[in-house]
Amino acid sequence: MFCFQCEQTAKGEGCTKIGVCGKQPEVAALQDLLIHATKGIAQVAVEGTKVGVSDPAVNQFACEAIFSTLTNVDFDPARFVTLIDEAVKHREALKAKVQAAGGSAAFADGPATFTPAGDQAGLVAQGEKVGIQADPSVNPDIRSLRELIVYGIKGLAAYADHARILGQEDESVYAYIYEGLAATLDDTLGADEYVGLALKCGEVNLKAMELLDAGNTGTYGHPVPTAVPLGAKKGKAILVSGHDLKDLETILKQTEGKGINVYTHGEMLPCHGYPELKKYGHFYGHYGTAWQNQAKEFAAFPGAIVMTTNCIQKPRETYQDNIFTTGLVGWPGVTHIADKDFTPAIERAMALPGFTKDVPGKQVMVGFARNAVMGVAPQVIEAVKNKAIRHFFLVGGCDGAKPGRDYYTEFVEKVPEDCVVLTLACGKFRFFDKDLGDIGGIPRLLDIGQCNDAHSAIQIAVALANAFECGVNDLPLSMILSWYEQKACVILLSLLHLGIKDIRLGPSLPAFITPNVLDVLVKNFNIMPIGTAEGDLKAILG
Ligand code: SF4
Ligand code: SF3
CATH class of the missing domain: 1.20.1270.20 (Substrate Binding Domain Of Dnak; Chain:A; Domain 2)
Structure with missing residues (x-):
């Protein structure tokens, strides 16, 4: 191979x-x-x-x-x-x-x-x-x-x-x-x-x-700012992972009135912000972090788990019977639900103990997609004009297991207090539960959504550029991206098509890009590998 x-x-x-x-x-x-x-x-x-x-x-x-x-x-x-x-x-x-x-x-x-x-x-x-x-x-x-x-x-x-x-x-x-x-x-x-x-x-x-x-x-309305509990509620539980909103909705409908609480995992976290999903009383909170931690986290989840899209990892034996795939996801030996009748997962959740008591936890905010952010555009523009906000950083993309990915945690920790961090996709789990406070009521950490919501991020950047009558490259905005799989590849191609320059990409550059091809990308777009958090911040903020 x-x-x-x-x-x-x-x-x-x-x-x-x-x-x-x-x-x-x-x-x-x-x-x-x-x-x-x-x-x-x-x-x-x-x-x-x-x-x-x-x-x-x-x-x-x-x-x-x-x-x-x-x-x-x-x-x-x-x-x-x-x-x-x-x-x-x-x-x-x-x-x-x-x-x-x-x-x-x-x-x-x-x-x-x-x-x-x-x-x-x-x-x-x-x-x-x-x-x-x-x-x-x-x-x-x-x-x-x-x-x-x-x-x-x-x-x-x-x-x-x-x-x-x-x-x-x-x-x-x-x-x-x-x-x-x-x-x-x-x-x-x-x-x-x-x-x-x-x-x-x-x-x-x-x-x-x-x-x-x-x-x-x-289908589900524009996301609205929503607090999501990271703890758990006493009771039976189903965990839904991946990116498919319709699967999540189907599971919410099929579990209604059954005494099962539904939790999101990984890229499903932003779903809590959609009005037509958050209306379900048993849609409770979020469990776990990014995909690469699933073996440990799924092993500790006391209910059934449904994988709707990427990223699945080899299930441990301890939870092999609790995990189900649907849609295009597959793992040999794992029960696949092709017909969207999630009864096997629901029955498994009922048979498992669930959470035997309430588990206290932090809360995180989601729902800062384009509609919510543009709703506060005048305040944001005013804050930039009066220098309360110096710079925006879009720190987004995929997470992964490599140690070099600590860069993104450190970067966000070191972003000065007069700067705002926008984020999307599962790379956010490196810092999603940090309390960065706010600038005049505008949260300093804004979760735009899944990688699937990159359109929303681009619309926010374009709206800012229009408000300041400049190009996106002239905005006080820097993109610090992390990639892992091919959804990230195509988003990067979209950004390059839009002529976005000076993107910092990590934790390593793609193995499939030869030095000559990289040269073309560097010459035309000044794309660069991430360095150190401190060095990159200094270079960007001057
Ligand atoms: Fe898997 Fe990535 Fe290796 Fe391909 S390159 S086999 S997708 S780990
Ligand atoms: Fe993550 Fe797999 Fe890319 Fe949707 S869930 S961003 S890696």
Whole structure:
């Protein structure tokens, strides 16, 4: 196997024996083969676009298949076997539609003609031949850019899938996914074209994230500032993790009146701010911290646990029977709830002791998404003008297990008292429970939401820039980002598409970016690795 798509890749180079994430070599090969098969769909879909053919079922499938290969989503080989077969069926059905519409669907070879082997072992062998390093003759910079596009598309497909679940879709998103994937097979394209396609991925992702924002706020209302208990309430308990708001809502509905309290975990924390979710009386609080601490924290949770999206880790035996997956998440041996009837998890929660007494704890504030922040825009603008607020720091992105991530805790601790910290995504668990106080009533730590809410953060920055009649780069705003998986990759591409400069990225730079590609990014965007908290603050604040 060879995989270097995430930040924790072995030795900062690539996982070759087993994934640091726990991905087995067979699963790595099956994921590579699924991406290969999806590229085949893309080749046909590009022809379809030319004759006005687009198939909603294929679009949904493509996004789900791609999202399944995102880091920490699906580790179950059996599910990939099914997906690969379905990919080929969808591709052939699409070919027929394209031909019927007068298009061309004749391909000589490559993914568009790929025939899957009849069993898992055969598919694994096929997957081993189509991995990232399958063709050693490819120029390393071209390979780097192609992989950057593929990982950008993984993040984009994830956000498009989240948006579709809430009824929001746009043809342009699917069209780009196909265009980008098919382009990675095109030997006539050079570095400039690939850089353009990578930035286009960022551009299209803005659309996908806008759709997702519309889905979230249209269905559940605009988040409002809300205090969330980090302790627990006596009683039976279900913990919901991942990013899927609809799954959380479904679980809230199905547990109503059953005496079960529902807790959020990880990226679900900001859900407490949505009016249509917080209305449930048994939606109690938040349990635990970021994804990489789940083995320890889940082992101590006295109820059932449902994983709705990334990030799942290998479950310990002690809670293997308490944890359930749904949607695209999978772990071999863990009960998967495909039909959204969460009865197995509810029954498990009822059988487990739950919290036998109230557990006191701190509270944290969530709900500072674009609507809430813009609601206090005049005060914020006034505070900047009269120098009560000197600078804004957006400290956001993914968390992870590496020791270098302490930088983000230290950074926030050292931010001067006349500065405000905006945050989003699971990287916030490094500092989310710190009491940073306020500046004239404006909290110094504002949680915008999940990584899925990056649109909200961008809207806040754009609104500030408009208010000060300047560009986002001219604002007293610095972005200190942490990345781990491919949703973060595509958000970064979106920021680069918007021309945002001087981003500090850590804890390490992507292994898939070659020195030459990095050079292009540095020259055009002055993107830089994080240094020390103290040194970076000094450099930014002067
Ligand atoms: Fe390694 Fe990350 Fe790939 Fe897992 S997803 S195999 S940790 S590079
Ligand atoms: Fe976190 Fe997995 Fe990226 Fe949504 S939950 S940000 S890492």
